[in-house]
Amino acid sequence: MVEISLPKYILDDPIEFKTIGEEVVFTYPIKKIFPGQTFQTPEFHVVITNRNVDVINKNITVKVYSDEGISEKKFIIRDTLRYSNDYHSPGPLPLREDMFLPVHGA
Secondary structure, three states, rough: OEEEEEEEEEEEOHHHOOOOOOOOEEEEOOOOOOOOOOOOOOOOOEEOOOOOOHHHHHEEEEEEOOEEEEEEEEEHHHOEEOOOOOOOOOOOEEHHHHOOOOOOOO
16 A cells, blocks of 8 residues: 655645545555555646745655565755746746745736
8 A cells, every 4th residue: 555645735636535634645555565666646636836845844744554564764855846837948847935926926
């Protein structure tokens, strides 16, 4: 089994997902995962604004349950999620808090 936890306020509508405290937990029943095997989850809509920008400093936690026990790895959101603002961008860029500041006078 694979379990992915992330801050619930990063999702568009966390109400429709299983929450534990301040996190949303996605559980994927998988019979076997082999070393080097990749696993892809369904997509979900992430929303980051100036109101919840602090979530970029929180973790996404991935747990893999196997016969040998639980393997767990944490990924800081700002280092894991990337964005491309337009075709002039040199490629996917890391998230920064200043990207989410409100624009005054625009």
